[in-house]
Amino acid sequence: MAMDLHSLIERTITGLGYELVDLEQSPRGRVLRIFIDHAQKAGGVGIDDCVLVSNQLSRVLAVENFDYDRLEVSSPGLDRPLTKAADFERFAGSEVQLKLRLPMAGRRNFNGVLLGMLDGKVRVQVGADELTFELDNVDKARLVPKFD
Structure with a gap:
């Protein structure tokens, strides 16, 4: 091809x-x-x-x-996948589900509120903590649908 x-x-x-x-x-x-x-x-x-x-x-x-x-x-649906840096910026403030390639603190799955990007890293508020993830280490990320 x-x-x-x-x-x-x-x-x-x-x-x-x-x-x-x-x-x-x-x-x-x-x-x-x-x-x-x-x-x-x-x-x-x-x-x-x-x-x-x-x-x-x-x-x-x-x-x-x-x-x-x-x-x-x-269309990507309500649980839209986030694949590039621009997505993580655009959907800041939304709830996200992240799955990492390599575990961080023994975990690969995280749920939280997306805070956008900082210095090429994805920022997520998980409970009381603000965590940052290398974009390359994010295996899958999607929005968590909100049903009113």
Whole structure:
């Protein structure tokens, strides 16, 4: 494959004015699941957005001769994954769930309120403590949905 699939998809989505939140591939790469967002859009991404991105991606993947069975494009949902520094800044003040690659103080899972980034580290208020985590050590992070 001439071009890295992730870069190809990210470039296509960014070109349409969206943001690639996450890309999941089934084990044999037959199903592509793509989660998109739009920072400027109140209420987030809707069905029309997903259809638009899906149609454009189908064309691009066909041109690149990328072979797959199914393409799914959806909004990230309430438990949106946080993947890059900008996400940790944007969602400061929200409750998050973090899973670390390497344990800290014997733990890998932390729940708390995201305080944003400081010197390239993720800051989280866990109980009475303010903890900082290396971005590279964060294996998975997602927002904890609020139900009123």
